[in-house]
Structure formats: structure tokens, C-alpha cells
Amino acid sequence: MSLLQFLRGVWTLVLAPPLTFIVSALSLLDLMWFRKSEIKAQVFPRYWGRTLCRLAGVRVQVTGMEQLDPNQTYIFAGNHCSQYDIFAFQGYFPHDFRWIAKKELFRIPLFGQAMHRVGYIPIDRSHGRQALKSLDEAAKRIASGSSVLIFPEGTRSDDGMLHEFKTGAVMLAIKAGVPIVPLGFNGSYEVLAKGTFLPRSGEITIRVGPPLATGHYKSVDKQALAGELHAAVEKLLEERYLPR
Numbered sequence: 330m331s332l333l334q335f336l337r338g339v340w341t342l343v344l345a346p347p348l349t350f351i352v353s354a355l356s357l358l359d360l361m362w363f364r365k366s367e368i369k370a371q372v373f374p375r376y377w378g379r380t381l382c383r384l385a386g387v388r389v390q391v392t393g394m395e396q397l398d399p400n401q402t403y404i405f406a407g408n409h410c411s412q413y414d415i416f417a418f419q420g421y422f423p424h425d426f427r428w429i430a431k432k433e434l435f436r437i438p439l440f441g442q443a444m445h446r447v448g449y450i451p452i453d454r455s456h457g458r459q460a461l462k463s464l465d466e467a468a469k470r471i472a473s474g475s476s477v478l479i480f481p482e483g484t485r486s487d488d489g490m491l492h493e494f495k496t497g498a499v500m501l502a503i504k505a506g507v508p509i510v511p512l513g514f515n516g517s518y519e520v521l522a523k524g525t526f527l528p529r530s531g532e533i534t535i536r537v538g539p540p541l542a543t544g545h546y547k548s549v550d551k552q553a554l555a556g557e558l559h560a561a562v563e564k565l566l567e568e569r570y571l572p573r
Contacts (some may be wrong), residue, residue, distance in 0.1 A: 330529065333385075338527030341384040352377040352525055353443035360446045363454035367448045368425065378420025386530030387413060389421040389522055394554060395539030397424060397510065401476035402476050403540060404502045407512030408487045408570065409480035409564055412522045417533045426476040429467060429501075450477060464497070469484065479514075481558065484513045489518035490572050496551040503548060513565025536565040 330338070355374040364370070382389055397403065405426065407414070413463040419428075426446070432451040435441040445451075448472050453463035471477055479501065482493035502509040521528040538561050546554050563571060 330527070334529060335527065336384055337384070338529065341381065342385060342526060345381060347470055348380060349440065353440045355376070356443045356447055357439070360481055361550065367446075370447050371425065374419055376420075378416045378418070380420075381564075382420055383418045384522065385437050385528035386411075386457050387417070387528065388532045389417045389535070390532065391421055391423070391537065394423060396537060396539050401540075402471065402507045403506055404471060404500075404505065404509045405478040405512055406481050406498060406558055406562070407478070407535075408486065408566060409482050409484070409493050409512050409519045409548055410486040410514070410523065411484075411517035411535075413517040413528065414480070414514045417514070417517060417535060422535065426449065426475060426478055427470075428475050429479060432463070445481050448475060450475065461501045462503060468501055469518060471501070471505035471507060476507075481555065483515070485523040485569065486518070487523055489522065489570055490573070491559070491563060491566060491570055494555045496555050499554045499558060500548065502543045502553065503546045503551060506544055509554075509558060510540045511538035511561035512536065513538070513562055513566060515567050515570065518570070528563060538562070 352373045356370050359370050360367070377472045382570060395520050401426070418490045427447070428449045429452050430444060430449055431454050450467045451463065452467050461563065479498045481498035482492050486492055498511070511551055514533065515536065516531055516533040519529065520531045520533060541561060544553065
């Protein structure tokens with residue numbers, strides 16, 4: 330890493346927390362006192378994502394949007410190997426969507442309040458009745474018109490390769506009954522791999538695949554849908570990210 334890149338990475342790391350605080354505060358102010366619109370308030374997290382990309386020198390390209398209906402509700406699902414998957418998608422993906430986040434994040438002062446106000450959906454990632462209840466509630470929110478992004482691998486990839494999909498994510502799609510859109514995140518692993526702290530400049534390409542219908546699937550078919558989705562995501566990834 331060059332000295333310039335090192336300094337740029339440090340600068341991004343230092344500015345990320347105060348930027349997150351400022352964006353959260355502005356979102357709350359806008360929702361509580363000014364425009365009071367959940368959709369219009371998305372401009373603040375979008376600015377947050379774009380700024381974190383630009384600070385690190387990351388360029389983002391989205392391809393395949395012509396396959397989507399801008400008025401349709403979707404579940405977007407892709408590979409996950411970097412925090413910059415989140416920043417890139419938040420900053421540059423043009424379809425209106427909300428995040429699904431673990432319920433613990435909603436307890437963080439200011440940040441959690443902002444997440445709740447802009448329509449993000451909490452989910453219980455433990456096991457048992459509460460987890461099933463939160464899954465049902467999330468599915469209802471999606472079915473009522475909230476598109477979301479999920480990462481079916483469950484966590485970031487350690488090596489950048491695509492790994493097996495967990496069925497919890499596809500169960501959400503089956504319960505909500507909306508189309509699921511495969512995504513391929515290419516380039517984010519090189520920008521910020523899991524276990525590293527300083528981002529590198531580079532280019533992230535988000536490839537959008539054809540939506541997969543879920544209306545004919547039932548809960549017992551979750552493995553089949555997970556396999557179909559995994560194969561669709563594979564087609565959107567460069568060869569270096571494919572399992573060998």
C-alpha cells in the first residue's frame with residue numbers, strides 16, 4: 330500500500346464514526362421536524378454510503394437495473410465479503426430499499442433511533458420463538474411494500490469466495506412472497522477484506538440478475554430456493570470469487 334493510499338485509508342477510518350453520527354442526527358431531525366417523510370429521508374444514508382466510498386477512492390458501478398420494475402417490491406440477495414458491500418449498495422443502488430439489521434443495533438443511542446425512524450427492519454438472530462416471530466414481522470413489512478437487502482451467507486466471506494447460503498434468508502422470501510433478486514458484488518473484497526481496517530481504492534461492480542419468482546415455493550422448499558439463488562448469484566460473479 331502506497332503512503333497516499335495509507336493516509337487515505339486512515340482518513341476514512343477516522344471520519345466514519347463522526348459521519349455516521351451526523352447522518353443519524355440529520356435523519357432524525359428531518360423525520361421529526363422537517364419533511365417527515367421516510368422515503369425522502371433516505372437521502373441521508375445514501376449520502377453516508379457515497380461519502381465513505383469517495384473518501385477511500387472507491388468507484389461504484391451498477392449493471393442490470395433494466396431487469397427491475399421500479400415500482401415492484403423485491404428482496405435483494407447477494408454475496409458478502411466486505412463492509413464496502415454495504416456502503417456501495419447504500420450509496421449507489423437506485424431502487425428504494427430498507428435494511429434488515431439485528432435488533433441489538435437498534436439499541437445504540439441516536440444511531441438505533443435513526444434506523445428505526447427511516448424504516449429499517451429489526452430481526453432477532455437468536456433461536457426460538459422470538460426469532461420466528463421477528464421473521465414473520467419482517468416478512469409482513471416486506472410484503473406491505475418494503476424492499477430489503479439480505480446476505481444469505483450470513484456473514485462476510487473470509488477469503489472472498491462465495492459460500493453456502495443459509496435457509497433463514499430464503500425463508501424470509503418465501504414468507505413475504507415477493508420476487509428475490511440475485512446480486513453479484515465484484516471488487517469489494519479487494520477494497521476491504523474481512524479482518525482488515527484500512528480500505529484501498531478500487532472499483533466495485535454490483536451486477537443485478539433477473540428476479541426469481543417465489544410464489545410457488547413453500548417452507549419445505551427452502552433448500553431448493555437456496556440452491557437456485559446460489560446458482561443465480563454465481564453467474565453474476567467474476568471467476569476469482571467462485572468456489573473451486
